[in-house]
Amino acid sequence: MPVADRVHELRREVSDLALAVPTAHELMETMVKLLHERMLKYNWVGFYMLEPGAQPPMLALGAFEGAMTPHTRIPLNQGICGAAASSGQTVVVDDVSKDSRYLACSLETKSEIVVPVFVHGEVVGELDIDSHFPAAFTAEHQELVQYCAMLVGKKLETAGR
Numbered sequence: 001m002p003v004a005d006r007v008h009e010l011r012r013e014v015s016d017l018a019l020a021v022p023t024a025h026e027l028m029e030t031m032v033k034l035l036h037e038r039m040l041k042y043n044w045v046g047f048y049m050l051e052p053g054a055q056p057p058m059l060a061l062g063a064f065e066g067a068m069t070p071h072t073r074i075p076l077n078q079g080i081c082g083a084a085a086s087s088g089q090t091v092v093v094d095d096v097s098k099d100s101r102y103l104a105c106s107l108e109t110k111s112e113i114v115v116p117v118f119v120h121g122e123v124v125g126e127l128d129i130d131s132h133f134p135a136a137f138t139a140e141h142q143e144l145v146q147y148c149a150m151l152v153g154k155k156l157e158t159a160g161r
């Protein structure tokens with residue numbers, strides 16, 4: 001299946017999923033499984049959420065699919081994850097070996113995307129995806145991952161965790 005069709009199909013499935021599940025927690029749990037299983041180059045898929053009240057602010061590993069990572073808690077001034085959460089911007093890294101911010105999760109990882117999750121305009125966490133393939137996150141993938149992160153933000157707004 002061409003990548004554009006696969007992206008289109010998944011977009012529909014995650015939309016349906018967001019309507020079908022009662023909580024953001026379930027949405028995140030099922031979404032990471034779906035993305036990991038169906039997108040062959042998404043080799044690690046997970047959410048990091050800001051710990052409520054933590055000082056300094058800290059990202060904590062939430063629902064994920066793929067190998068266990070040594071980075072279960074990440075301060076906002078570290079990693080690509082910290083960069084995305086502190087700037088509120090999507091970060092795409094085509095070659096992680098050339099990015100000094102990168103915190104290694106697996107030796108096989110070649111590229112990464114991190115998309116913030118917003119609730120009422122505030123960053124509350126992020127969706128992080130690693131690939132064993134360089135430059136895996138082209139514009140259409142970015143759009144899909146941003147769409148997924150947006151659905152989680154909306155679910156947190158309407159249904160809570």
Ligand code: SME
Binds near residue numbers: 044079103
């Ligand atoms: N690579 C991330 C750390 C998380 S692992 O990829 C799961 C980073 O640089 O922040």
